[in-house]
Amino acid sequence: MANIINSRNGLCLCHRVLNRSHQLVGAVQYVKNQPCLLRMSSNTAHKMQTWQIHEYGSSEKLTLNTSAHAATIKSPNELLIRIHAASVNPIDVRMLGGYGRSLINILRKRKGLITAGTEFPLTLGRDFSGTVIEAGKAVSKFKAGDEVWGALGAEKHGTHAKYTIVSQDEISKKPDNLSHLEAASMPYVITTTWAALCTIGELKEREAAMKRILVLGGSGGIGTFAIQLAKAWGMHATATCSTDAVDLVTGLGAEVIDYRTKDVWKELHSVDKFDYILDTLGGENTKNALPYLKPRHDSHLITLISPLLSNSDKLGVLPGLLQTAVTAGIETLKGLTSGTSVRWAVFMPNGAALEKVRQMVEAEKIKPIVQQVFPFTEVPAAFKKVSNGHLRGKIVIDALVDS
Ligand SMILES: NC(=O)c1ccc[n+]([C@@H]2O[C@H](COP(=O)([O-])OP(=O)(O)OC[C@H]3O[C@@H](n4cnc5c(N)ncnc54)[C@H](OP(=O)(O)O)[C@@H]3O)[C@@H](O)[C@H]2O)c1
Known part of the structure; x- marks a missing residue:
């Protein structure tokens, strides 16, 4: 499939995405016009296609089940x-390899999502358009x-x-001005960036103007969205x-430092120090970046590379939590002495954040960056693409196209 990039207002899309949006309108219409789909009821057993894994590993473990419940x-x-x-995110590749299973399985058990003593068969993928x-009885904001x-x-x-x-x-309503392929590229990176900057970093739109942010890793899914959110504010x-x-990255409005040269x-x-540093890289980068944060109580370095899930996988849930708490305590103490500290952020579902960003997308303040669409x-090829790294925006799966 053709790779990047045609530019429409700087929006990176392969031309097949644009062509397909017409097919999608037709497909949406088709779904709306199919009484059998609209009448699907929770009491009716029906089958669907889904990608599943039955054990952890690499993309070879992904199998297409064409008659899943x-x-x-x-x-x-x-x-x-x-x-x-839907999109494919680095988290999907990591979960395919078993990342986070210890803690996530506890959540699954608590919510009754593990019924046969195992999480398998497991479907990956965190976001969609x-x-x-069909809507449950207590759903007030959305309808069929x-x-x-x-x-x-x-x-x-x-x-x-x-x-x-x-x-x-x-969830929230999807932006009217985006195709589903464009929209699907955004929810996971929106909600993760929101969790990092707004929830953990306490950044508020009304106080954001003129503040300075450094994004370590500006070209990937998170980076391209975080830069746009910052600029929009x-x-x-x-x-x-x-x-x-x-x-x-320059086209998104950031001043760029080319780390290769x-x-x-x-x-x-x-350059002047920063009010916020968003670290999508981890390792030495986190430590190296800290001196460039303004030494103020409201300046924050937030890293997305949290040890929480990997500690639990490596050490077991309780020792893993303990180890993470110790590391967090050390970081907090360092922060008390130096005035700057590292905070960890993790993805959190957030329909309210999606609604706010929907309005910004419709006002053309933020746009999706899609690198490649896979049928x-x-x-599995989309997973390989993500695991090979060097992404420029997002990898999207077209769920309406089978080949
Ligand atoms: N904690 C959480 O809940 C959470 C949620 C979402 C994401 N994350 C993590 O956050 C990271 C970023 O996510 P993403 O979706 O943005 O990943 P991504 O789409 O794969 O983007 C990563 C980007 O970083 C660039 N990069 C690699 N090394 C770099 C360096 N030294 N300096 C500057 N840029 C560099 C890559 O391109 P080049 O290699 O070509 O430079 C790529 O464009 C991933 O590790 C992901 O697992 C964590």
Whole structure:
């Protein structure tokens, strides 16, 4: 499939995405016009296609089940969604390898999502854009036929499927000006960035103007969205990326440091310090970046590379939690002495954040960055693409196209 990038207002899309949006309108119409789909009821057993794993490993473990039992609404707060498109995120690749299973399985058990003593068969994929087919009795904000986008909790069966079940607080209406392929690229990175900057970092739109942010890793899914959010709120953004991504990242409004040709930390000596640093890289980068944070109580370095899940996998749940708490305590003590500290953030479903960003997308302040679209039948190839790294925006699965 053709790779990147045609530019429409700087929006990166392969031309096949644009062509397919016409097919999608037709497909959405088709779904709306199919009484059999709209009449699907939680009491009716129906089948669907879904990508599943039966054990952890690499993309070879992904198998397409063409007659899986479609998920059904079990709680009045839930909705049945026909998925039009989903994205593949680094978290999917890591969960394919078993990342986070210890803690996530506890959540699954608590919510009754493990019934046969195992999490398998497991469907991966955290976000989607699609159409509401059926809404539970307590759902007040959405109805059948609504076009929505969302990102699901890690404990749930995922979105690399034709249908999924969501709760109403995990979704919002999809932006009217985006195709489902474009919209599906955004919910996971929106909700993760929101968790990092707004929830953990306590950034508020009304106080954001003129603040300075450094995004370590500006060219990937999180980086390209975080820069746009910061710019939309009037912040000054600096981002690191490699040479071939400089145009993309500059086009989003960031001042760029090319980490392939320059020493990032030397370059940062000559600029003002930052109110926020969003670290999508981890390792030495987190430590190296800390001196560039303003030494103020309301300046924060937030890293997305949290040890919580990996500690629990390696050490067991309780020792893992303990180890993480010790590390967090050390970071807090360092913060008390130096005035700057590292905070960890993790993805959290957040329909309210999606609703706020929907309005910003419709006002053309934020746009999706889609690198490549794969048909539903090529989900393993999409996983390989993500695990190979060097992404420029997002990888999307077209759930309406089978080959
Ligand atoms: N804690 C959570 O809940 C959570 C949630 C979402 C994401 N994450 C993590 O956050 C990270 C970023 O996520 P993502 O979705 O944005 O990943 P992504 O789409 O794969 O993007 C990563 C980007 O970083 C660039 N990069 C790699 N090394 C770099 C360096 N030294 N300096 C600057 N840029 C560099 C990569 O391109 P080049 O290699 O070509 O430079 C790529 O564009 C991942 O590790 C992911 O697992 C965590």
